[in-house]
Amino acid sequence: MTKHTKIAKSHDDVLEELADALDIPPSKFEEAKSRYDSIGAWLDRPESSLARYSPAISPQGSFLLGTVTRPLTLAEEYDVDLVCLLQGSKTAFTQKSLKEAVGNEVHLYAAARGMAKPVVEGRRCWTLTYADGAQFHMDILPAIPDAQSYRQMLTEQGHPILATSPDLAGQAIAITDRTLPQYARPTADWPLSNPQGYAAWFRSRMLIQLTERKIEFAKREHITASVDQIPDHKVKTPLQRTIQLLKRHRDCMFADDADYKPISIIITTLSAHAYNEEPSVSAALQGILRGMDRFIENRDGQSWVANPVNPAENFADKWADEPKKEENFRRWLEQARRDFGTYLRSSPFNSIPSPLRENLGSDLVNRTLQAVLPAAAVLATPAVARPAEADQTRRAEAAIEQIQRDGPQSKPWTRS
Amino acid sequence: MDQIVGRSGTLLTLDQVRAAVSFDQPNLIAESDGKRIRLEGTYLVFEKGVVAAPDGPITSFEISMELSERYPRQEPRVFETGERIPRVAERHINPNGDCCVTVWENWLVEVNDHTLSSYLNGPMNEYFLGQFWYEKTGKWPFGERSHGLKGLEEAYADALGISNNAESLRYHLRLLSHDWPKGHWLCPCKSGKLLRHCHRDDLAAMHAKVPPPVARRMLSRLKADGRL
Numbered sequence: 001m002t003k004h005t006k007i008a009k010s011h012d013d014v015l016e017e018l019a020d021a022l023d024i025p026p027s028k029f030e031e032a033k034s035r036y037d038s039i040g041a042w043l044d045r046p047e048s049s050l051a052r053y054s055p056a057i058s059p060q061g062s063f064l065l066g067t068v069t070r071p072l073t074l075a076e077e078y079d080v081d082l083v084c085l086l087q088g089s090k091t092a093f094t095q096k097s098l099k100e101a102v103g104n105e106v107h108l109y110a111a112a113r114g115m116a117k118p119v120v121e122g123r124r125c126w127t128l129t130y131a132d133g134a135q136f137h138m139d140i141l142p143a144i145p146d147a148q149s150y151r152q153m154l155t156e157q158g159h160p161i162l163a164t165s166p167d168l169a170g171q172a173i174a175i176t177d178r179t180l181p182q183y184a185r186p187t188a189d190w191p192l193s194n195p196q197g198y199a200a201w202f203r204s205r206m207l208i209q210l211t212e213r214k215i216e217f218a219k220r221e222h223i224t225a226s227v228d229q230i231p232d233h234k235v236k237t238p239l240q241r242t243i244q245l246l247k248r249h250r251d252c253m254f255a256d257d258a259d260y261k262p263i264s265i266i267i268t269t270l271s272a273h274a275y276n277e278e279p280s281v282s283a284a285l286q287g288i289l290r291g292m293d294r295f296i297e298n299r300d301g302q303s304w305v306a307n308p309v310n311p312a313e314n315f316a317d318k319w320a321d322e323p324k325k326e327e328n329f330r331r332w333l334e335q336a337r338r339d340f341g342t343y344l345r346s347s348p349f350n351s352i353p354s355p356l357r358e359n360l361g362s363d364l365v366n367r368t369l370q371a372v373l374p375a376a377a378v379l380a381t382p383a384v385a386r387p388a389e390a391d392q393t394r395r396a397e398a399a400i401e402q403i404q405r406d407g408p409q410s411k412p413w414t415r416s
Numbered sequence: 417m418d419q420i421v422g423r424s425g426t427l428l429t430l431d432q433v434r435a436a437v438s439f440d441q442p443n444l445i446a447e448s449d450g451k452r453i454r455l456e457g458t459y460l461v462f463e464k465g466v467v468a469a470p471d472g473p474i475t476s477f478e479i480s481m482e483l484s485e486r487y488p489r490q491e492p493r494v495f496e497t498g499e500r501i502p503r504v505a506e507r508h509i510n511p512n513g514d515c516c517v518t519v520w521e522n523w524l525v526e527v528n529d530h531t532l533s534s535y536l537n538g539p540m541n542e543y544f545l546g547q548f549w550y551e552k553t554g555k556w557p558f559g560e561r562s563h564g565l566k567g568l569e570e571a572y573a574d575a576l577g578i579s580n581n582a583e584s585l586r587y588h589l590r591l592l593s594h595d596w597p598k599g600h601w602l603c604p605c606k607s608g609k610l611l612r613h614c615h616r617d618d619l620a621a622m623h624a625k626v627p628p629p630v631a632r633r634m635l636s637r638l639k640a641d642g643r644l
């Protein structure tokens with residue numbers, strides 16, 4: 001994303017700039033990428049104990065989806081979620097031996113790079129922390145390919161079409177969990193995960209706009225390459241922009257209650273469901289905020305946000321035991337509707353009402369507005385914007401003509 | 417019939433109202449007393465299909481709105497509370513601020529989407545845009561109905577796609593009130609033939625557009641208004 005400071009002329013211009021401002025900066029993105037590429041190269045070096053398993057490191061989660069948002073404060077870090085995939089099998093490894101094989105090499109890597117902070121073992125991951133100032137850490141998830149078990153699971157659960165999809169099921173993986181009783185035992189019973197399948201589903205929800213934006217990008221940058229040769233992360237769709245804005249709004253709203261905030265995977269999944277390839281951020285926000293809660297299923301009284309590539313997995317599984325989490329989700333959704341609605345529907349584009357300003361972070365909003373608006377245009381907020389009278393009349397006339405063309409739905413009468 | 421009047425068992429919930437209102441009309445606040453949902457605040461008028469305009473809405477009106485949980489089987493009531501609209505009959509408003517947005521059954525027949533969103537962005541937007549236009553020009557941009565019973569008859573005849581004749585309208589509606597138009601009734605075209613030997617297909621098409629519950633409601637409303 002090249003930095004193009006232009007003058008904003010619409011709500012959408014402002015929203016795009018805000019989303020861009022809370023995205024990971026391109027330099028930070030490249031830095032994170034070169035660090036995980038370097039881990040990948042280390043694991044795959046000739047002397048590596050893992051070399052014969054052709055280890056590969058790839059991002060998952062928001063880095064893969066293009067929905068990363070900046071941490072709220074400088075003290076917090078970007079969470080870079082990575083899969084470390086070995087071409088191994090459940091006969092060659094137990095979960096424990098896989099975890100440890102990867103752990104060994106990660107420790108060697110940290111030592112070779114003189115990284116002062118310890119490598120930390122989590123339930124499923126290894127966490128590599130960089131020096132202060134790098135502002136990110138890597139969660140490395142040891143895994144082996146296991147599309148077969150995943151497909152079998154989906155078939156048994158009654159999803160034969162999903163099971164046979166190469167994109168949605170073909171790249172599923174088996175992962176480790178040190179809290180499981182069979183962790184150290186040779187067994188075929190491993191936890192399964194499917195970050196690539198989820199990403200493929202997510203991408204399919206915005207494919208038209210992804211292509212559109214790549215075409216625009218190619219034009220703008222005078223690139224003659226075909227659209228499929230442009231990497232996804234060079235552009236952002238309205239869906240990705242909207243998710244970034246919503247996650248930021250959530251972060252600010254629950255700054256003091258972070259343990260109970262709505263989780264990103266729920267916001268991301270429901271947004272992608274409700275998204276209908278709207279071509280602008282404003283229309284995407286409208287479609288998503290109006291409709292996202294319709295995709296929360298009720299399964300025998302339990303709220304269910306299904307993993308689209310594994311419907312038996314409930315992203316909202318914590319809600320049953322901690323009703324506060326569901327209440328917070330619904331409270332957040334209502335607040336987000338009002339905040340974005342108040343800006344988009346009742347305010348001029350150069351005036352961001354204070355609830356939205358606070359819930360996106362006043363500093364970020366002020367800095368962004370100053371960059372994209374001429375100084376005089378940053379206005380105080382009236383309760384409802386009032387355009388000049390001549391303007392109103394001209395707009396009303398055009399609006400009437402449009403309705404007359406499409407066929408009006410109603411005629412006033414008088415009840416007796 | 418389900419899609420035209422809503423599934424008879426489903427009730428409108430406060431969550432559904434908020435989903436329809438909180439973003440599109442953020443200055444309307446929804447509250448429920450268990451039976452009825454009330455919306456109160458400022459209604460924003462926009463161009464059709466526009467999410468945001470650089471200068472904000474075209475205009476706005478103070479309103480309150482009453483929604484039955486049986487919406488859309490039951491018509492919502494809209495009141496203009498800012499007294500911006502003079503309480504005179506030619507403004508299509510009653511002395512208590514009750515806005516005659518449109519003839520409800522006509523909208524049910526003419527439009528497929530009966531969600532609250534569709535109503536807020538369709539007839540309500542047209543009504544208040546029309547009020548604004550009337551303030552400026554003294555004209556109704558989308559036409560208007562006659563007052564009272566006469567307006568109902570016009571709207572129902574339009575919905576059926578027949579010419580407006582009181583007797584013929586009622587005869588059609590009686591036919592349409594049955595689950596299936598009776599072939600042994602006389603054809604409404606007055607040919608003297610039985611329906612099954614005359615305009616049977618036309619009636620079947622009309623029946624698909626105006627299902628029996630709506631036809632019955634039109635008839636009973638005509639009767640009630642006729643008695644006044």
Ligand SMILES: [Zn+2]
Nearest residue numbers: 079080137139
């Ligand atoms: Zn982490």
Ligand SMILES: [Zn+2]
Nearest residue numbers: 603605614615
């Ligand atoms: Zn006939």
